[in-house]
Amino acid sequence: MATLKIIHTADWQLGKPFGRFPAEVSGALSEARLDAIDRIAAVAADRGAAHVLAAGDIFDNVDPGDRIVMQALSRMERANVTWWLMPGNHDHARPGGLWSRVRRLAPTRVRIVDTPEAVELEEDAWLLPAPLEHRKTTSDPTASMVDMATPSGALRIGLAHGSITEFGATGESANLIPPDRARSAGLDYLALGDWHGYLVVGDRTAYSGTPETDRFGRDEPGACIAVDVRQGDTPALDRVDTGRYRWLSRRWEVSSAEDLKRELDGLRSEARLADLLLDLRLTGVASLSDRVAVVSELEDRVAHELRHLDLDAGGLIAKPTPEDVARIDVQGALAGAAASLQARADGGGPDAAAAAAALERFYVEVMRHGAEASA
Known part of the structure; x- marks a missing residue:
């Protein structure tokens, strides 16, 4: 495989209440987060990407409600792309919880990666997920990537949710990820979630940011990343606006x-x-x-x-x-x-x-x- 085209996204936080705003504003903001799924699908179609990788916090909490879950799944079902959804800290995995329910309802185009095991994206390309089982953990969620075996010569793409230690962590922060994880785990690309802005760390690691901005302090609109992952070469990243507000x-x-x-x-x-x-x-x-x-x-x-x-x-x-x-x-x-x-x-x-x-x-x-x- 010469190049794999993917869309990297994260931090949708579907069902976020925006409780400090009047009802007409909070309703519009919540609906815009669902609409972002359609915009991500449009980016995938435009870029010829067959896979969307969502690096955690798909939902704002572990009980987002039936409407939010079904709206999200029905929108994903309409797109000619495979969606890879991983639990983050807001929607962490737990036995019999949210992700078991989503898996039962999900159409074939939606894949849930809630265990830290390598899974084949397509021939010669493997996804190495690091789902969170708790809202906060003091251990490195990506440590298991180092020992995840994949076929020789296959692309290795990591998917994780947490904070790079270079953000100035004091040891009290949770879900810490070392900034050199892509190198130490032999990854061709590491797609991260948790940070709500676009941020590139080194030459093979990036945060996509949220597709729909949800707070003051970030003037840029929400976005995803169109990524061309290439064996033995630096991935090509292109930030693509998806936000309405x-x-x-x-x-x-x-x-x-x-x-x-x-x-x-x-x-x-x-x-x-x-x-x-x-x-x-x-x-x-x-x-x-x-x-x-x-x-x-x-x-x-x-x-x-x-x-x-x-x-x-x-x-x-x-x-x-x-x-x-x-x-x-x-x-x-x-x-x-x-x-x-x-x-x-x-x-x-x-x-x-x-x-x-x-x-x-x-x-x-x-x-x-x-x-x-x-x-």
Whole structure:
């Protein structure tokens, strides 16, 4: 065999609840993880790969529910590819557990590798899996690969789930894998899961990352790896985007509505807002009216264009101008309260931030009352 084309994927975590989000957001994110199976199948078809190797954490837990299991299997059944599924730490193998159930339901195209034994992918190509039997183990799950026998001259492809020790482990981490395992076990390629981003370790080992990003801190979309495994040569790796949603973290320094428009225009040119989850922190100094306009635009309009918005506007400081204060057209005690809040906000004391926030609320309510009165 000259070259074997495979798709390396991992960390689908089907059934992940996304409980901190509103129901309409969590539902969309959960469904996108199932849709990623279809996108992986499309990559396999495009690249001419007959095998998809999934390196653990196919499911988010050991009891994902009937719908998740059946949706996953039915999507895999439709693809003209063989799926090799291995338990990870979230969906670890146990007698009579999840994987026994999946095996009973699985179509012929879906193969479960839940024992550490070499299995033939096709002629002259063997898979050496390292399934996890526990969520955490202090032993190296790939140690058995060294002694797994395969025919002379056959390709040896490892499949494992865990952390490379070079990540800075202190000895307390679990499921540790030595960074030279591909060399010590004579592997032509070692496909890893657990790390949710794309990462190449040496010339024969890689993490594919998750096919659908699931947290802030990784701006890139989810992906899989199209791998050409070649006997006696370095494998060729090509990261292929599969994710629908992007989780972006941004810090914008703004002082006016015009600044916000510039940043939003840049964001819209980068991706479709409906497919973005945005963790946004605002900084800068703005007039009271500009700060209110900026926050209102984000909360009342942009938040509804995005899939989700986490907004921290605490770093955008309001400095009321004489024009701002003049708009707070109140008399008597209310006027005195507004003047007192402005003085405290300008004074820079320990209660300056609270006073500025109160003055902003005061400003918003006065503007709202004025608008309602004139309607």
